[in-house]
Every structure is written in structure tokens, then in C-alpha cells.
Amino acid sequence: QELEAAFPELKTPDSPTQRVSSDLTEDFPTVEHLTPMLSLDNSYNEADLVDFDQRIRNYLDLPEDYIIEYCVEPKYDGGSIGLIYENDLFVRGATRGDGYRGEEITPNLRTLHSIPLRAAFSRRGIAKVEIRGEAIMRKDIFEKINKAREEDGLPLFANPRNAATGGLRTKDPNETAERKLDAIIYHIGYAVDQQGNNLLPKLGTHSAAIDFLNELGFIVPIHNENFPERTIFHNINDIVDHCQEWQDHRDDYPYEIDGMVIKVNDIALQNRLGSTAHHPRWAIAFKFKAKQATTKLIKVEFQVGKTGVITPVAKLEPVQLAGVTISSVSLHNEDFIRNKDIRLGDTVLVERAGDVIPYIVKPM
Known part of the structure; x- marks a missing residue:
């Protein structure tokens, strides 16, 4: 910082001093994504996945013996982000929003050290690119931050x-920097050369595209x-067996995940399949089952909200569920x-619906 202050001409957009801005953001302007950040269709069992495979074959008129290559990855449970690079420089980051427009949060995303401020997309002739990923907090970081907040008398994160x-x-x-978030990138949604020609087909497969991102320094x-x-x-x-194995060992993974994502690997086939207004036809999420545990209801306390609404809150014997200690449930x-x-x-059955909100299913 001292060097750049003395010699301003040495300051570059990818300098480490440009990661954290001293300016406060009063609002987050709405920006359009270069291509829509759509939701995913969901599946819950083998029959759903077989149906997904058959829909692809029917849509593309593929014979039954045609081998479709699939790429399977964890479904990260964080905040979806879209990053734009122009001429190898990180120029804009945004939330997913409604899938077509999101909030620009570039200054905050610059604080994530897992997002390179410069990435050599030009190696493949790419002049402008939009990549997708998830801003996510490691479980151990979450525990440390909550412990510090508890010691400071601050509300804990759920x-x-x-x-x-x-x-x-x-x-x-x-404040974003203090959260120590990681950005895991899992998709290239838009890539053009200086003349605006689409370069996505040249990447060949989704997996090859992710390998390229890894080479550029992204977490993938x-x-x-x-x-x-x-x-x-x-x-x-x-x-299905692969997804089940991940479900059984998800607590051992350093990040929260709520399923697996199955994608047609061939980008040419992805382009032929296209998307509905809601989701791409070439991808589907395999959702994990909600986690459940039993514990004892000790007492009920009553909380008064700002509007005067009184809500009963069950105080439970603390129980571990999906990596979180549950002691209170609305x-x-x-x-x-x-x-x-x-x-x-009562001994009650507690579930984390969507692995987020604790919920009493029933007394036992």
C-alpha cells in the first residue's frame, strides 16, 4: 500500500491491495446475468433419475444403446454467485437473484481469496466469460465464528x-472478509472471443471446462x-449408489451439501437440450433426505416479536443434527x-427441513 501510494502508476486492478475496499456500499444495484442462472429440477430416488435419462433420450431422439456420459458433483449449500471476467480481469460479481437479474456485490466478492482478481482465460482465446459457483463457509470456520460471537454476546448464525x-x-x-468464505466454481455459462463468437463448444465437456478453471486457480x-x-x-x-454413498458420509465433508448434481457432460448435447423457463434439461439435482434425530422436550418459552406476535419455542435436550447442535425449535x-x-x-422427532430449519415432526 505504501509503495502504491508513493508510485500510483504501479497500482493494478489485480493488486492484493484491491481486495478490500474502504468504501461502504449503500445499496446493491441490480444487474443482468449474461445468461440465465436457472434453478435445477429435483430428483429423490432411482426412478426419478431413470426418468431424467429417458427424457433426454426422447428429446434428442437417441437410441437406447447410446451411452450418455454424466458428470456428478456435490450440490453446495451456500449463496449462488455469477462472476464476469473481461480480458482476464475480474470485473463484476453478482448474486443469483431471480435467475435473470441479481444484485451486484463486486466489492464484497473481491475479498474472497479463492476468487482470482486475474485469471488467464485468454489461454483459450476467451475475452469475456461468466462463471457460476457458490460462496460457502467451511463447517469448522462456522463453528469458530459462532463461538467468537457467543463470547461477544452477539446473536449466533443459524x-x-x-x-x-x-x-x-x-x-x-x-465484514465479508471476516466471514472467511470460499467460492467453489462449478460452471462456465458464457464464453466469447474478441469478436463475440461462442467458445463454449470448444471446451468439449463440462468436466474439461472445470479442469480448465482449476488450472486457472479457482476452487472446483x-x-x-x-x-x-x-x-x-x-x-x-x-x-444412485454414488449419491447414496455421499449422503451417508456428508458429515465428513468440510462444506454443507444438500444433494448431488447430475449433468450431461457433453457440452454439444447440453446445447441441443437447452432449458425450460425454470431449469436446464441437461442437469438435475439428487436431493438428500432430511436428517432426523430424537430428543426430549424440556420446557416451552414464549418469544414476543417486534409486532407483538407471541411464538412458543420448545427448549430441547441438545442434540446433534446435520452438524449443528439443536436445542430450540419453534x-x-x-x-x-x-x-x-x-x-x-415428550420424546420428539426433530428434522432439519432442507438441512436449515429445525422442525418437530411428531412426538414419539
Whole structure:
């Protein structure tokens, strides 16, 4: 900083001093994505995945013996982001928003050291590119931050996802930096040369595109034998066992994930399949089952909201569920309690719906 202050001509857009801005952001302007950041269709079992495979074959009029190559990766549970690079420089970052427009949060994303301020896309002749990923907090970082907040008497974050998404929209980029977020990149949605020609087909496959991003210094789902975050399959039936294995060991993974994403690997086939207004036809999410645990209802406390609404809150014997200690769960209202016949001293079944919000399913 002292050197750049003395010699301003040495300051460059990718300088480490440009990561954290001293300016506060009063609002986040709405910007359009270069291509839509759509949602994913969901699947929950083998039959759903077989149906997905058949829909692809029907849409493309492929014979039954045609081998479709699929790429399978974790479905990260954080805040979706879109990053634009022009002439190798990071120029804009935005939230997913409604899929077509999001909020520009470039100053905050610059604080993430996993987002290179310069990346050599020009190696492949790419002049402008939009890549997609997830801003996400490691579980161990989440625990440390919550412990520090508890010691300071501050409200605790409910889960890593809330901590990450909230960190993306802080008015002070220094606060974003303190969250120690990672950006995991999993898709190239737009890539053109200086003349505006589409270069995505030249990347060949989705997996090859992700390998290229890895070469450029981005964190991506790694494809290797020792720990295959990204795995290639040639038979849709083999994918279910793989997804189940990830579901069984998800607590061992350093990040929160709520499923797996199955993508047609061939970019040419992706282009032929296209998208609906809601989701790409060439990808689907395999959603993990909600996690459940049993514990004892000790007492009920009542919280008064700002508008005067009184909400009963169940105080439980602390129980570990999906990597988080659950000790309080909303009982919503009197009807909820009566309909489920919840009583003091009950052993109750607790579920984290969507792995985020604790919920009492029923007394046991």
C-alpha cells in the first residue's frame, strides 16, 4: 500500500491491495446475468433419475444403446454467485437473484481469496466469460465464528448457509472478509472471443471446462481417484449408489451439501437440450433426505416479536443434527401444538427441513 501510494502508476486492478475496499456500499444495484442462472429440477430416488435419462433420450431422439456420459458433483449449500471476467480481469460479481437479474456485490466478492482478481482465460482465446459457483463457509470456520460471537454476546448464525449469504450482502466489505468464505466454481455459462463468437463448444465437456478453471486457480469439484468430488458415469443406474454413498458420509465433508448434481457432460448435447423457463434439461439435482434425530422436550418459552406476535419455542435436550447442535425449535402457534399433540416431557422427532430449519415432526 505504501509503495502504491508513493508510485500510483504501479497500482493494478489485480493488486492484493484491491481486495478490500474502504468504501461502504449503500445499496446493491441490480444487474443482468449474461445468461440465465436457472434453478435445477429435483430428483429423490432411482426412478426419478431413470426418468431424467429417458427424457433426454426422447428429446434428442437417441437410441437406447447410446451411452450418455454424466458428470456428478456435490450440490453446495451456500449463496449462488455469477462472476464476469473481461480480458482476464475480474470485473463484476453478482448474486443469483431471480435467475435473470441479481444484485451486484463486486466489492464484497473481491475479498474472497479463492476468487482470482486475474485469471488467464485468454489461454483459450476467451475475452469475456461468466462463471457460476457458490460462496460457502467451511463447517469448522462456522463453528469458530459462532463461538467468537457467543463470547461477544452477539446473536449466533443459524447455519453456514445463512452466515455465507448474509456475508455476501454486508455493506462493509471488511465484514465479508471476516466471514472467511470460499467460492467453489462449478460452471462456465458464457464464453466469447474478441469478436463475440461462442467458445463454449470448444471446451468439449463440462468436466474439461472445470479442469480448465482449476488450472486457472479457482476452487472446483476435484476429479481424482483419492477423493472424487467430481465423477464421470456412463450409466444412469450407477449414479444412485454414488449419491447414496455421499449422503451417508456428508458429515465428513468440510462444506454443507444438500444433494448431488447430475449433468450431461457433453457440452454439444447440453446445447441441443437447452432449458425450460425454470431449469436446464441437461442437469438435475439428487436431493438428500432430511436428517432426523430424537430428543426430549424440556420446557416451552414464549418469544414476543417486534409486532407483538407471541411464538412458543420448545427448549430441547441438545442434540446433534446435520452438524449443528439443536436445542430450540419453534412451535409456531397453539394449533401446531394441538394438531401434533406435543406435551412437556415428550420424546420428539426433530428434522432439519432442507438441512436449515429445525422442525418437530411428531412426538414419539
